[in-house]
Amino acid sequence: MSHILHPTRRGFLTAAGALTAWSFAPQFASAAPGRDPRFLTVILRGGMDGLAVAEPQFDPDFERARAGLALGADGSAPGLALANGFLLNPRLSTIHDLYSAGQATIFHAVASPYRDRSHFDGQDVLESGMPVTGQTGSGWLNRAMMQLGKAGSVRAGGLAIGPTVPLIMRGQASTLTWAAGGVRPAGTDARDRLMAFYEASDPALASIFSRGLQLEKIADTGDQSMAPGEDEKLKNSSFVKGMEMAGKLFSDPNGPRIGVIDLDGWDTHAGEEPEGENLGKALSELDAGMAALKASLGSNWSDTVVSVITEFGRTVRMNGTEGTDHGTATVAFLLGGAVKGGRVVADWPGLSDAALYEGRDLKPTTDLRSILKGALRDHLGIDEAALTKAVFPGSESAKPMDGLLV
Amino acid sequence: MSLDGEMALTAQKRFGLGLLPSGYRQASADPKAYVLSQLEGYEYRDMSGLPPSTELLRQLRVWQKQVKAAKAMPAGMADDPNAPNIQKAKNNFVRVQSENEADYRIQTAMVSDRPMIERLTDFWAGHFCISCSKSETVRIIAGAYEREAIRPFVVGRFRDMLGAVMHHPAMLAYLDNNVSFGPNSKAGQRQNKGLNENLGRELLELHTVGVNAGYSQEDVTNAARIITGWGIAGDKDPEPGTFRFTPQRHEPGDFTVMGKTFAAGGEAQGNMLLDMLATHPATARHIAGKLVRHFIGDQAPASLVDRVAARFSETNGDLKETTRALVDAPEAWTTPPSKVIAPYDMAIAASRLLWHAVDARQLVNFARVMGQPLWTPRSPNGFPDNDLAWAAPNAMIKRFDYALQFSAQAKDAPEPMDLAEATFGAALRPDLATAVKRAASRPEALATIIMSPEIQVR
Numbered sequence: 001m002s003h004i005l006h007p008t009r010r011g012f013l014t015a016a017g018a019l020t021a022w023s024f025a026p027q028f029a030s031a032a033p034g035r036d037p038r039f040l041t042v043i044l045r046g047g048m049d050g051l052a053v054a055e056p057q058f059d060p061d062f063e064r065a066r067a068g069l070a071l072g073a074d075g076s077a078p079g080l081a082l083a084n085g086f087l088l089n090p091r092l093s094t095i096h097d098l099y100s101a102g103q104a105t106i107f108h109a110v111a112s113p114y115r116d117r118s119h120f121d122g123q124d125v126l127e128s129g130m131p132v133t134g135q136t137g138s139g140w141l142n143r144a145m146m147q148l149g150k151a152g153s154v155r156a157g158g159l160a161i162g163p164t165v166p167l168i169m170r171g172q173a174s175t176l177t178w179a180a181g182g183v184r185p186a187g188t189d190a191r192d193r194l195m196a197f198y199e200a201s202d203p204a205l206a207s208i209f210s211r212g213l214q215l216e217k218i219a220d221t222g223d224q225s226m227a228p229g230e231d232e233k234l235k236n237s238s239f240v241k242g243m244e245m246a247g248k249l250f251s252d253p254n255g256p257r258i259g260v261i262d263l264d265g266w267d268t269h270a271g272e273e274p275e276g277e278n279l280g281k282a283l284s285e286l287d288a289g290m291a292a293l294k295a296s297l298g299s300n301w302s303d304t305v306v307s308v309i310t311e312f313g314r315t316v317r318m319n320g321t322e323g324t325d326h327g328t329a330t331v332a333f334l335l336g337g338a339v340k341g342g343r344v345v346a347d348w349p350g351l352s353d354a355a356l357y358e359g360r361d362l363k364p365t366t367d368l369r370s371i372l373k374g375a376l377r378d379h380l381g382i383d384e385a386a387l388t389k390a391v392f393p394g395s396e397s398a399k400p401m402d403g404l405l406v
Numbered sequence: 407m408s409l410d411g412e413m414a415l416t417a418q419k420r421f422g423l424g425l426l427p428s429g430y431r432q433a434s435a436d437p438k439a440y441v442l443s444q445l446e447g448y449e450y451r452d453m454s455g456l457p458p459s460t461e462l463l464r465q466l467r468v469w470q471k472q473v474k475a476a477k478a479m480p481a482g483m484a485d486d487p488n489a490p491n492i493q494k495a496k497n498n499f500v501r502v503q504s505e506n507e508a509d510y511r512i513q514t515a516m517v518s519d520r521p522m523i524e525r526l527t528d529f530w531a532g533h534f535c536i537s538c539s540k541s542e543t544v545r546i547i548a549g550a551y552e553r554e555a556i557r558p559f560v561v562g563r564f565r566d567m568l569g570a571v572m573h574h575p576a577m578l579a580y581l582d583n584n585v586s587f588g589p590n591s592k593a594g595q596r597q598n599k600g601l602n603e604n605l606g607r608e609l610l611e612l613h614t615v616g617v618n619a620g621y622s623q624e625d626v627t628n629a630a631r632i633i634t635g636w637g638i639a640g641d642k643d644p645e646p647g648t649f650r651f652t653p654q655r656h657e658p659g660d661f662t663v664m665g666k667t668f669a670a671g672g673e674a675q676g677n678m679l680l681d682m683l684a685t686h687p688a689t690a691r692h693i694a695g696k697l698v699r700h701f702i703g704d705q706a707p708a709s710l711v712d713r714v715a716a717r718f719s720e721t722n723g724d725l726k727e728t729t730r731a732l733v734d735a736p737e738a739w740t741t742p743p744s745k746v747i748a749p750y751d752m753a754i755a756a757s758r759l760l761w762h763a764v765d766a767r768q769l770v771n772f773a774r775v776m777g778q779p780l781w782t783p784r785s786p787n788g789f790p791d792n793d794l795a796w797a798a799p800n801a802m803i804k805r806f807d808y809a810l811q812f813s814a815q816a817k818d819a820p821e822p823m824d825l826a827e828a829t830f831g832a833a834l835r836p837d838l839a840t841a842v843k844r845a846a847s848r849p850e851a852l853a854t855i856i857m858s859p860e861i862q863v864r
Contacts, residue, residue: 320477
């Protein structure tokens, strides 16, 4: 009976011991009665064109730079009114509703400290929270979670919606991953049979697989958050499903409270017209995802802040293929029931040739880290010194922004 | 019998691409010799029929120029209505080339009778990783990089592989050395451009001595200075797309790295730096540690790392001998399986086990959905390699979904019980046999075998 001596079980079990600490049970006690804040970051990968998302209609140079891409041009849908003469892209109707309800703030002319134009390096800086590229050891969201552990103020343990943990969430604090997508799911009974096999043969795989089944159950609960008649494609979007799952896990009594999710499709070098499927598709997905998140959070929405960030913006002028190339400053959002919204926050640099960064990009006037530091301080209770020392090292000049939350 | 039975499985899993129905019989006579013999008499010959990287870069440049020309219509003139189509055609060229490279890699693994060579290729491609997400330039030659700079050296010399990597356009572009200027070089002064430390840093941190070797920031900067001028020949060069040392960009002067001073001397200065790094004891330890973790697991004893490192040093970085030391070690056969195989490896293992050729796009897509996009790790550290890196709960559910789908496609796969008996031989455990018999369908029975700990954990 060779299998009795089979070494698999013993060795693998030892290795899998680490797994218990990596479950989504709370790692740190919650010590703030009555408050249970949730914080989700949405990374828009590819460089979102802030000027096409929140259009500075009041700027006399805008029309010149963006003829053909402006909202309402060529009979396309008009922009949705925001404060100070900005217009929101009509694809973002849910976000506009949140804005009108005072639950969305739009920040313009925002940039991370990164000043070149590589997606790869720009995302490194955006996620590592470091002032320079190449520091890929850990991410700012994970380091922020480590601060929570010390303060004991918020339940910790991270959530990464996606197949692996992105840089922003890498580090010492444990993280659970979940991703929609993949091939057609196996039937429940087949999964149960495999589970029975693991229980009989390999406790470590059994423990992992049962946790996976548990997550599937959470994913399958509740109503479809999207209203009937919504676009079928959006319903099947892995981002929208991921946002819905984030809301469910954030609502679970033992679930994580800090998370990240990403959405691709912002690298609009061509075909960026407002009615086009290029930028428009990404915007619709973002908007539907916000609706799904809010619906699945239910009343927990009021304890939630969502930051929406991207690695850089795009050129002010259009290129020859109805699109824009890699640029610098752009738009960021804070959304959620805990946000003091209904505002556009912008120290507007202007779009005249002389006002542009390096003669081509929207000039950054707000450091993205100021927004994030303000939100982390006021929502999660991380003090300013820790934010500057541990979460965003080298960000002394970027003071946390005040008054972002209710 | 029992120990030999286990060893026959270990030989195929730990040092191969997974179990084959015929593998048990082949490996059980002398499992160690079965692995070691794969390292002998191997010489890589590129039978892909795919263009070399210089040719691919040339074709890409032609496409990029066409796109640029279509975009850059003079102000006031109507846009070239064909511009979006040219852009699409170029993207299509890049995509098809990527698919062909993936197909070559997957088919090579599918039919290989030297699976350990394929594992070594994967290991070294990961060690010297690049990423398609960097740019179109890197993406178009990612597969060629593996064919040109990795495969020829997996049982050759470490120094030769390091040299090939450091001279390859894929690495020079990926870690920005092609845009690094000596601040005091002629071109640096004239164009007011400076150092990019990216490749200099990773050369020390990832490729050779490792992050704990005790070097300073000054060592990193000096390494970067020494390799300024190492770049890719431009359009005006007679051989565009090849390695080119540009003296005008090279930082003049003597520089010291980790206590050794390298006298000014153009490209040779950098080659001497590579000589030093390749033979540094910290490099031997770093490489040995990674090899042991990759093939044996996180729990492997430190004595094994010492032995492999010693062999690396004794043989001046002979990778065949270094690999032999790893395979020869008793610990390699007694350390229990602990590593959940990567999604890509699982798809290859399933394909070989059921002897059903997987469609390259299907496999690449599965690996991507699972977080392991081919030649596209998210950072220069490569994909994670610790025992449970790929064992997320949600991921294990998806593995089963994939195993079911793939088993349903494998129309010519053997009867599940026959497959299990041939594959595991005397090492077939009753609980697996029971689970195979209980499965509600043939595909489910095959998927159960694929999902068994014997396949998933090595």
